[in-house]
Amino acid sequence: MVTHDGSTGKTVESAVTAGSLSYRWARHGTIRVYVQQSSPLPGWTPRHLTLVDEAVKAWMSSDDVRIELVSWPIDADVRLYWTDRLPASNPGVTMLYRNPAGRLTHADVFIAAQPAPWNTGTPDRVLYATIAHELGHALGLPHDPSPDALMHPSPLVTAVTAVDLTKLRVLMQRP
Numbered sequence: 001m002v003t004h005d006g007s008t009g010k011t012v013e014s015a016v017t018a019g020s021l022s023y024r025w026a027r028h029g030t031i032r033v034y035v036q037q038s039s040p041l042p043g044w045t046p047r048h049l050t051l052v053d054e055a056v057k058a059w060m061s062s063d064d065v066r067i068e069l070v071s072w073p074i075d076a077d078v079r080l081y082w083t084d085r086l087p088a089s090n091p092g093v094t095m096l097y098r099n100p101a102g103r104l105t106h107a108d109v110f111i112a113a114q115p116a117p118w119n120t121g122t123p124d125r126v127l128y129a130t131i132a133h134e135l136g137h138a139l140g141l142p143h144d145p146s147p148d149a150l151m152h153p154s155p156l157v158t159a160v161t162a163v164d165l166t167k168l169r170v171l172m173q174r175p
């Protein structure tokens with residue numbers, strides 16, 4: 001967990017690496033997601049964008065959350081960028097920004113353009129799982145100890161499962 005104060009010295013919002021705790025969004029309604037539309041990084045293909053669409057649909061399959069893709073970062077609550085700066089052991093990271101009440105104000109997701117060299121599925125499925133796992137964090141979900149959860153810290157599955165959707169429902173119905 002990393003926190004920092006603003007440069008003014010006043011804590012306007014704080015940043016935390018997603019994983020250990022669950023968070024609720026400050027705003028209600030549709031969560032707007034911007035996705036970096038192309039990248040010169042080795043391994044990046046337009047297929048990456050298709051996998052983001054697939055992950056968004058998977059999280060929305062429960063009707064507990066509405067996600068809309070937007071064209072500009074400034075319009076977005078969640079911004080997804082492709083990177084080559086992450087180790088193969090940790091191919092995705094999500095930074096969450098919280099207001100003083102602890103509610104999420106925005107999130108930045110970074111996904112390795114190269115799929116992690118894991119044997120849990122084909123490179124395509126591993127990349128998909130990385131994207132969907134990090135989007136789960138951006139929605140506010142923490143890690144899940146269940147081996148059936150994509151939100152497991154080292155997921156064995158490559159799909160958003162019923163376990164994940166149940167946790168999302170509980171989170172979204174929390175007051």
Ligand SMILES: [Zn+2]
Binds near residue numbers: 018143
């Ligand atoms: Zn995680």
